[in-house]
Amino acid sequence: METKAKIDDSPAREGAPKRIHLTTLGCSKNTYDSEILLGQLRSRNAQIVEAPESADVIIINTCGFIEMAKQESIEAILEAEQLKKDHPGKKVVVCGCLSQRYATELRAEMPGIDGIFGTEDYANILKFLDYDPRLSPEFLYEQRILTTSKHYAYLKISEGCNHTCAFCAIPLMRGRHRSRPLEQIIDEARRLADQGVKELIIISQDTTFYGLDLYQSQRLVELLEQLEAVEGIEWIRLHYLYPTTVQDRLIDYMAGSAKVVPYLDMPVQHISDRMLKIMKRGGKAHRIRNIFEQAREKIQDVTLRTTFIVGHPGETESDFQALKEFVEAFRFDRMGVFTYSHEEKTSAYELEDLDPEVKQARYDELMQVQRQISFDNNQQKHGKTCRVIVDEIDWTAMNAFGRTAGDSPEIDNEVVITDLNRALRVGEFVNVEIFDVSEYELYGKLKDSP
DSSP, X not given: XXXXXXXXXXXXXXXXXXXXXXXXXXXXXXXXXXXXXXXXXXXXXXXXXXXXXXXSEEEEEEOOSSHHHHHHHHHHHHHHHHHHHHSTTOEEEEEEHHHHHSHHHHHHHOTTOSEEOOTTOHXXXXXXXXXXXXXXXXXXXXXXXXXXXXXXXXXXXXXXXXXXXXXXXXXXXXXXXXXXXXXXXXXXXXHHHHTTOXXXXXXXXXXXXXXXXXXXXXXXXXXXXXXXXXXXXXXXXXXXXXXXXXXHHHHHHHHHOSSBOSEEEOOOBXXXXXXXXXXXXXXXXXXXXXXXXXXXXXXXXXXXXXXXEESOTTOOHHHHHHHHHHHHHHOOSEXXXXXXXXXXXXXXXXXXXXXXXXXXXXXXXXXXXXXXXHHHHHHTTTTOEEEEEEXXXXXXXXXXXXXXXXXXXXXXXXXXXXXXXXXXXXXOEEEEEEEEEOSSEEEEEEOSOO
């Protein structure tokens, strides 16, 4: 649902609020958007505060992807409304995917919200908060403020999506695919490196589509070539490859790259050709298998990551068993599973939804399979030495927490480094000898310098 209004270039008004708290919900794309907004606010002398209780304005950047995410966003808004009741004078501002899609409903049902804005509506948020709304949208990254640990950063290369997957509401909220100019992405990467960022995590709705709209050809490999030349960047991680737009040359490039980590993240959602057709995914199961097989054959020590949806309308027990057999046979290193969420205005919404108990049972069954696979895969690392980037240090417990090249922040496995025997820095690369494992953790001790 469209919520953006025309940008008003009128001068800023007096009395702009100075203390602002921003809560970010949902995916890494939302994190990036929040960092852009924070940069615009701070450049206008706003004071960014961590506690919503001490803020004049509470901004909630919402997620509206699936029902669970919508509920989390609504709960956050309700909490902010209650704070406003307890502390009169506060303002509550809602932006992001939920408000882009349900602005009318939010206005009607949550009167405590003072301002409702869609995705990337930075200018009108600034105007509403009495700040000068004038900005140059393509250069907003220049004021961006990182909210992640300072050694890694998300780098969004495009916005929106041209696919029409039956279950997905993202195009309704984010619009059609829009690639960022290559030179601006490289400039942002250099700025991040100058701030001490060691790892770039490339994100979009469809990363492999990059460049088709701007340059009439896919330019992801060319982008990676230029990112590799950025001094200070040591790891480049790709997220959200779409099966029908993955090129063989991308696999070949990753196989020979010095900085693109051996990590292939390709959400495929199902392996049944029948279900892929119902889901409107495009492509066939044999191509999905081929991409994963190529990656394992060509990319040394590759980590394969994917996600699946179970309980989609039309999924039979036979379809689910085919998916389960595929997971058992292919033994993914990292795997996520979602139960289908019945979303209005998607084409799947016209189909009959499955029983929630069936969805949950299939989710539990598939995740049980994956837990054992993850444990078995981790067992193979017992006694080996892994290169790890340090994310966090607990000097009280003398432990540190980090990730291998096969792990992305927040969503993947973790390395617990015990019994620290020397000083460490967050963002440092270290060698860790693994002495124990669990389903989703590796435990190890410092060995020698990488």
